[in-house]
Amino acid sequence: MSQRGDVKMSSKRLSGLVAATFTPLTNDDEINLPVIGPYIDYLVKVQGIRNIFVNGTTGEGMSLSVEERKLVAEEWINKGKGKLDHVIIHVGSLSIKESRQMAEHAAKCNASGIAVISPFFFKPQSTDALVEYLKEVASAAPGIPFYYYHLPELTGVSFRVVELLDGIEKKIPTFRGLKFTSSDLLDFGQCVNNYKDKFDLLYGKDELLLSAMVLGATGAVGSTYNYFGNLNKKMLSYFEKQDYNLAREQQAIVQEFIGYVSSLGFGVAENKATMMLVSGIPLGPPRLPLLKCSEEKKAQILAKLKILGLLN
Template sequence: MPASFTDRLRGIHVATIVPMRADQSVDEVALAAHIETVLSVDGVRGLLLNGHAGENFLLSSEERRRVVEIARGVSATALIVSGVNCESSLDAAREAASFEAAGADGLLVFPTNSWALGVDPESVLLHHRMIRDASTLPMMLYGAPVGAGHWPYPADLLSRLAAEPRVVAIKEGSWEVAHYEANLRMLRGQRPDFCVLGSGDEHLLTCYIIGSHGSQVSLAAVIPELIVALWDAAQRGDWEEARRLHERIYPLSVAIYRDGPAGRAAARLKTCLKLLGRLRSDAVRAPQLPCTADEITRLTRALEHALA
């Protein structure tokens, strides 16, 4: 019997970047090479496309569809989840259908940017229903960082979203371990088969100790072998090895995700790949800015520490 979508979600899935040329156009050849490289790593189970690391909020609908098509062209068998990130529910529904036609296996529904200021819960439910009705694919929720305004779903709304049978998992990126554990316990109590993926790149070890079905993380786009090794050590219960790997990974996660200014992860991930010789151009799409000299210095040191 073929493995189910949730079975295939277990383990490490790479949240990919989207290489661009100096003119900010998508470099499709480099994108295919990036996807092929991360999928070649033993233990990588699949991909998250069109996430925040993939600059989904800056790509056009046509570009996001091409990202899925290119990934499916690279691999006929890898599990592919595509993010759906649209302000309009009509656009989100169209994209869900488009991604399914392009070869996606599942959808990760992002909260719209406008919800950070506050939203009626019924509007959130309507948005997810319209996406559900536009495709046949399993759906995942996005658990936003606790510091991101009204983006994170309160427990009662999260419970209502998880009651939909087509919603089978959450990318739990609340970026705060107490909130992560509270959501994990609530969702598994409501639906024991519900998949909670610990996806806070800075505290993967803590999530794995508490419990996690797997992770969709952009840090795996840069150091996939180390992220897979951390997951494998945790699955074996080898916490001494897991802590050793965490010590190697942690400074890089801070340099990419925590160091100010905020919102710089996509640019920093690309710069890391360029420093490693895996990307020719680390261009990002405006209004994002390229890495500064200070950022490059910090990323270089953190990479050297991780790979020593």
């Protein structure tokens, strides 16, 4: 264990690939908890992924009730014991009381850490206001690492993160790093340049991962690592060996797939369908207001996966 301020936390850094997990649902729109155990085995044994980010955007966390999110968090943590290295639970909510409640619950369940997205209806009007909000949520789980989840495309909260990080550990002793999901590589690059030795700086745009690694990202959180884990690990291996041409080839495959499916409309529903096509895991449809992926889109996604050689 290591000491930071008055708080003891694990010294183990969060790095490498982190899968932003999907939440399995039944056709009756209920949480399908029994799927999570086999899902973990697939991530570990097939894709080589041992770190996960639960109840985030990919997991439709904001569409689940607080009680559902607790059940999902507990299942991932309990079933992941001895198999997963890090289970980060996203506890963001429009209600700060709900966020604190879920943060406390995650800590009691022995989560590896918690993450929080900015409120996006009543938005913080300044960086200081956002930090105060994050501080309040983090204080409910004072013994585990805390991460800020930066997603300006959905939240509309686009303060420069490099400014938010300035002195944040003095206000939030458990602050460990961030999930940076934005194509603003200028801001991310400055975060890395100033704070790489202090914080875990995880990038969240799968199609730009190689660019982020060049800038010095310590890892990445993304949905495609659920089913393209091996492909991205191969890319990172080439990058570490400084074989940049082969690394670019692997990134190009990911970009080709994401570029194609984005032209079809690549939301959570289509992403979830892709995971089912590749893994065979029954994840079910997304929750309304998201509509399930059409059979026509599924056929197009399947065809592209076959063309790119991405099906076992």
